[in-house]
Amino acid sequence: MYVDVMSSAALHEPTFLILAALAEGRKHGYGLIAEAETLSDGRVTLRVATLYTALDRLRKEGLIAPAGEEVIDGRLRRYYELTDDGAATLTQEIARMEQLAARATVRLRHRPGFAFGWGGGAWA
Amino acid sequence: MYVDVMSSAALHEPTFLILAALAEGRKHGYGLIAEAETLSDGRVTLRVATLYTALDRLRKEGLIAPAGEEVIDGRLRRYYELTDDGAATLTQEIARMEQLAARATVRLRHRPGFAFGWGGGAWA
């Protein structure tokens, strides 16, 4: 299998959400859309075009793999699951995000004219 | 000024690095390339084409602003700085990344067949 081990290209958000959603276990297309919405607190709605092209691409890259088909209520479901390579990539991506977030936070605190209320910020 | 407050589109890595690099204070083009390289541990080299198109776009969006020009050793330097909107966007993006990273981590731990050694992982 051909795996670009040294790839450092950051995952786009929809792609990340697909891998993260599959981390729990196998899911089918529409299940992934629902899970991505949950993961992002409703911020991101996976579009079908994005989903199916991403699914195809990730399968070719060996990050996910088909995991059976079922017919539920007369409707076909195609399942996918994370491969070990996919889990490794996701792990790497999480580490990248955490490190960048941490470093950006430090720099923001050092910002000249740093203020606690910069207008429009919601601290929940 | 027109600001898309509810924008939920994730920043791409180069764009994020530019904003994060500017969080410390004003910087010029080549300074940003160096800072982005530092921030990403040498993983990401900002390309000039990416840099200048992003600088233009971010300026139009009001996230950064020109912050003076200088001539050092006969070479022109154009400086940029974060606007308050830019700092707010960066803050929001950091929160998004941290939340997604945390949630993805939880799901990965619940992964069926979860193993500690999945091949190729470097725990430093």
Next chain:
DNA sequence: TCAACATACATCAGTGACCGATACATATCA
């Protein structure tokens, strides 16, 4: 009963951020 809606699959053409290549100018170094 039949139209509207939800579930579930899929494709096509357009957009926009990113990137390799290229260009120009000045300073330094071998």
Next chain:
DNA sequence: TGATATGTATCGGTCACTGATGTATGTTGA
């Protein structure tokens, strides 16, 4: 003097994402 580093900037190509569209079945409500 030719290569390398710093500094600016543009052009055309690639590719992930997206809006629109298509097909099919099951459910819900007037």
